[in-house]
Structure formats: C-alpha cells, structure tokens
Amino acid sequence: MxxxxxxxxxxxxxxxxxxxxxxxxxxxxxxxxxxxxxxxxxxxxxxxxxxxxxxxxxxxxxxxxxxxxxxxxxxxxxxxxxxxxxxxxxxxxxxxxxxxxxxxxxxxxxxxxxxxxxxxxxxxxxxxxxxxxxxxxxxxxxxxxxxxxxxxxxxxxxxxxxxxxxxxxxxxxxxxxxxxSANTIANVCVGIVMVRIKTKSPELFFRYSQEAKAQYMNPIEQQAEIMRRIGPSLDPIRPGGWLRFTAHPDLPGFPTHTFDTMHKEHYYQKSYTGMSSRECEMIFQLRTVPGQTLETVRDDVQRLLADIKKDHPAFDAEMTIPANGMEDGWFQDPMEVKPDHRLVTSLAEGQRLASGAPAVVGGWGRLGNVG
Known part of the structure; x- marks a missing residue:
C-alpha cells in the first residue's frame, strides 16, 4: 500500500x-x-x-x-x-x-x-x-x-x-x-464442473419376454432417476447427502447445480444428434465450494450411479467429467484467498480511503459465481 x-x-x-x-x-x-x-x-x-x-x-x-x-x-x-x-x-x-x-x-x-x-x-x-x-x-x-x-x-x-x-x-x-461484484471484495468464489452422463438400454417393443424386460430400463427413466437423487435445479445440496463437502460460511446456498441439456432420439423421428435411439445423454453443472475438487466430485457422482445400479440392475450409465474433457473451458476449481492476505487487506484499505466507507469482504449477496 x-x-x-x-x-x-x-x-x-x-x-x-x-x-x-x-x-x-x-x-x-x-x-x-x-x-x-x-x-x-x-x-x-x-x-x-x-x-x-x-x-x-x-x-x-x-x-x-x-x-x-x-x-x-x-x-x-x-x-x-x-x-x-x-x-x-x-x-x-x-x-x-x-x-x-x-x-x-x-x-x-x-x-x-x-x-x-x-x-x-x-x-x-x-x-x-x-x-x-x-x-x-x-x-x-x-x-x-x-x-x-x-x-x-x-x-x-x-x-x-x-x-x-x-x-x-x-x-x-x-x-x-x-x-x-457490487463494489465488494470477493475473496471467495465457487467452482464449476460440468458432468455428461449417457444412459443406455436395449430396445424393447410392446411385446416382450420377461427375460428381455429384466435387461431393460428406459434411458430417459434412467436419467430421471439420476435427477431425482440429485434433486431439483438450484436447490442447495444438503450436507451429508450424495455430495461430499464442507459448507462455506460466505457461500450460503452452495454447492448447487442445474440440469442443462437432455438429448434422446427415436427411430421414427428426425435425428438431431446422431445418437442411437437406445441412448439418452444429459449434461448438468455443479457449482462447488472450497475443499471440493474434480476428483471428489467425480467420486461422488460415480458413487451415486453405483447406488442406482444396486437398486436397478438394468441401469447402464457412463460418465464424462469434465463434460468435454480436461480442456473444457467450463471447468474451474473454487477459489478462496484468506481475509487477512495482504492483497485483500490492501484492497480493503484502498476502498476505505477512496470511498470513506469500510469495504465489504466475502461472498456478499448472490453475485453469480461469487455466491
């Protein structure tokens, strides 16, 4: 300073x-x-x-x-x-x-x-x-x-x-x-990771054997079960559930998620993706808090899918995370700089001198990625 x-x-x-x-x-x-x-x-x-x-x-x-x-x-x-x-x-x-x-x-x-x-x-x-x-x-x-x-x-x-x-x-x-950031000092920021999940099942028509039915779970219904277990978009994810994290006091409401895309083709309809009609693909994104990493999120989603498989033997899903590979631009780790770091304290002092009012530090309000 x-x-x-x-x-x-x-x-x-x-x-x-x-x-x-x-x-x-x-x-x-x-x-x-x-x-x-x-x-x-x-x-x-x-x-x-x-x-x-x-x-x-x-x-x-x-x-x-x-x-x-x-x-x-x-x-x-x-x-x-x-x-x-x-x-x-x-x-x-x-x-x-x-x-x-x-x-x-x-x-x-x-x-x-x-x-x-x-x-x-x-x-x-x-x-x-x-x-x-x-x-x-x-x-x-x-x-x-x-x-x-x-x-x-x-x-x-x-x-x-x-x-x-x-x-x-x-x-x-x-x-x-x-x-x-509304003239605040955002020393903490959520992360983002997008997850692609593709579900698959053999085709099954209205006349079928019990053996064939036992191997069938509609790919859309598989995605619906994933969504049910994750919870509604933009609802805060509760501690102790499927996702492991420690809540951050400056980031209330996080981690959270949104379901972003869903694609499923049908052999009688025009194809928009080129996927097989036996497949359904979903992309959702998670906004994470400090302490979460790509590896912890990958493990958590994989565990959720494995739990569904235990309850539904015909469940068949594969995951890609980040959704578009490691070069995916929509992947970043959460960030936190301690409030007593020299950069934060210098910014706060500068804002006080310039405005005459004390600076607000942290994930104040609900400012997009900040919190």
Whole structure:
C-alpha cells in the first residue's frame, strides 16, 4: 500500500469525466465473443498513450482453429524488488440480450448511471483498471513491482483469453479479477464442473419376454432417476447427502447445480444428434465450494450411479467429467484467498480511503459465481 501522500496524489489524478469518457468509448465498440479486435485496438492505443509497454496477442478459437481474435497485454514496469500484479477483465459482454429500452451501444449516461452492452460486465472493470494505472503514471509515483493490465477475450468460451495468457506464460505474483461484484471484495468464489452422463438400454417393443424386460430400463427413466437423487435445479445440496463437502460460511446456498441439456432420439423421428435411439445423454453443472475438487466430485457422482445400479440392475450409465474433457473451458476449481492476505487487506484499505466507507469482504449477496 502506498503511503498517504502518494495515495492522495494518485487519487487526485482520477476524475469522473476521465472514467466516463473511456467507459462510453468502450461500450460504443461492439465486442462479441471472438470479435473483440476493434475494442482491443482502442484499449491498446489508450494504454500505450499513457506510457505502458503494450503487446498485442493473437488468440485462436479452441473449437474453430481458423477463427482468431486479439487481446492487449500492457505493463507498467516497476523499479524492482516488489510483487507483480495482474488486473484482468474481459472485453466480451456477459450476455447479449435483445429488448433494450435504450441503444445498447449508445452509452447513455443519466442520473449517474451508464447504460449499454457490457457496461457492468465487464467493460466497467477493464476501464477502472486502466484509469487507476493511468492515475499512478500521472502522479509520478513509482511502484516496485510491475502492474500488468490484461483485457481478455472470450470469457464466454470458458475464459479462453485468460487460458491463452497462461499458456503464453504470462504470470504475476498477485492478480485481481475485475469482474463485477457490487463494489465488494470477493475473496471467495465457487467452482464449476460440468458432468455428461449417457444412459443406455436395449430396445424393447410392446411385446416382450420377461427375460428381455429384466435387461431393460428406459434411458430417459434412467436419467430421471439420476435427477431425482440429485434433486431439483438450484436447490442447495444438503450436507451429508450424495455430495461430499464442507459448507462455506460466505457461500450460503452452495454447492448447487442445474440440469442443462437432455438429448434422446427415436427411430421414427428426425435425428438431431446422431445418437442411437437406445441412448439418452444429459449434461448438468455443479457449482462447488472450497475443499471440493474434480476428483471428489467425480467420486461422488460415480458413487451415486453405483447406488442406482444396486437398486436397478438394468441401469447402464457412463460418465464424462469434465463434460468435454480436461480442456473444457467450463471447468474451474473454487477459489478462496484468506481475509487477512495482504492483497485483500490492501484492497480493503484502498476502498476505505477512496470511498470513506469500510469495504465489504466475502461472498456478499448472490453475485453469480461469487455466491
């Protein structure tokens, strides 16, 4: 944390007009997932103008090798001897919905609010990071460690931009994700893992032998039994049940889950998946809490399936976890940084000095992945 004199010089270099101007410019540049190039160029030019070392990185779509986009990596170099810090936020909007009452790319400013596509999620975070570092540069304060600003692409593809940074070897000692959190400090975050389960059964028509019937369990009904034992979507999963975990005080309501897709073909109907009519496939996702891992979740689901098999000998299911393999972008471990960690305490002190109010730390409210 800078001393009080440095802090005052830095804060004096930030104005509402400066932040608003860059935020409106960012909103007015459409940046759909894997179409962020124009915004990347604009932000790169701005960061270069304020004196940062900027590199443009090409990112290739993990499922469409011929499709690319780009993201800037900007560095404010320190004097040496201090920890490095990454400020990471995404350029593609969270959800691009229709039905706007204002122009989603108009960046309307009214009554202290900015309206537009991605204004909150996450262009506001990216702009806040850039304006904060610009204020440090203009103040003349020198930091010991490097600050790296990474406006990344394709967060809707499972954080493809950040994963590309990691593969490139971009590393810092500390990192702040600029994702929206209602001006709170989210030092704890749930994890996500998607599970694919395929159930199978021999075909059986309306005339059958008892031997054939004993080997048959409708694949849809097999999935229904799985769903029954897991419980309704978005209901908190109770301790002591099929899923092993220790409840986290900052994450009430977690772990939980949603059933996301179900596919089953019929030989008299048009096929949409190419699967056999003897198969049914479901994907569901779990939001996990610290202490849970991919291995513990895999064991828990496998045990649930084995228990069904004991009760229904014709039950036949195979599981894939993560649903699309280990490279699946929609897989991340839960995260927790202790409240007394220097990054958390420094953020809290900075927020207090900037706002005059104490910071809220933890999984406050129900903020998407945070809690």
């Amino acid at each position: 800078a001393d009080t004199g440095d802090w005052k010089k830095i804060v004096a270099g930030i104005s509402d007009e400066q932040v608003l101007k860059l935020e409106q410019a960012a909103i007015r540049i459409p940046s759909t997932t894997f179409e962020e190039g124009a915004l990347a160029d604009h932000l790169a030019n701005r960061m270069s103008d304020i004196g940062l070392d900027v590199e443009m990185m090409e990112v290739t779509h993990w499922a469409k090798p011929g499709k690319t986009t780009r993201q800037p990596i900007a560095r404010l170099r320190g004097t040496g001897g201090g920890p490095s810090l990454m400020l990471n936020g995404h350029m593609d909007p969270g959800v691009e919905m229709s039905g706007w009452s204002v122009d989603p790319y108009g960046a309307k400013f009214e009554d202290g609010w900015v309206w537009g596509m991605g204004a909150h999620d996450d262009k506001g975070g990216v702009v806040a990071a850039i304006c904060a570092v610009e204020a440090i540069v203009r103040s003349g304060v020198r930091l010991r460690g490097d600050v790296v600003i990474c406006p990344v692409v394709a967060h809707k593809l499972g954080g493809a931009g950040t994963r590309a940074l990691m593969r490139k070897g971009v590393r810092t000692d500390l990192a702040i994700n600029m994702e929206h």
